[in-house]
Amino acid sequence: MTKTSFGLNAPHIDLGLLFLRLSGAFMLFHVHGWPKIVHYSEELVRIEDPFGLGTTFSLLAAIFAEVICAGLIAIGLLTRLACLPVIAVLVVSMLIVHPQWSIAEGQFGWLLLIIFTAIALCGPGRFSVDAMFARKQED
Template structure:
């Protein structure tokens, strides 16, 4: 019981900033690994299968997806321009859920909706003090 009491009194363990760090790192890693990395590794195949909901060209759609799912998660994980970097991710996920897959039930689209919640929370809350943004006074 004494150990639990010490942990609760230690500000690093009860810090919302630690929660934001965890949210940034895990959300960014998940998005990068599940969606971004396969697009880069299998670019030609992805180019043939990616949806183009606004008729801007498959190449543009894929490059925007790579930007939002590879480069933005790296910035978010590091805590660099965090709120700004979350916006393309939110935009991409919103298009995917509302324009590309509007017929999906909540259960079918739960991964996308959860990612929207994660990156929406990051955009609203910011990176927290364990970030490069905070070290530069921009959190």
């Protein structure tokens, strides 16, 4: 069994990354992405347009990050790349759209930002489509 520099078994780290990917992607999709799809017209009126690109662009960008990228992260496909739009949407939301929020008011957003930044830094782990493709390339 492979040990890391911290003496942890690598499979435990891979399980932790799998858990982060699945739980983070589920929460992002369930709380933010799915409601934007189901209530698209209401969200189009309600969504902020922080860069003046139009509410349609802002909503589609959020849906891309919170639905498409969340799905890619969950299965571990193009994981690090898929984390970037999610991180961008969260940073814009927390620092530009809602700068008045206290940490307590924005804790869900900050926790999602922590989760997806950790995944972007660490990668998807062994239990991912990315890792499966990497193993096939080694053969």
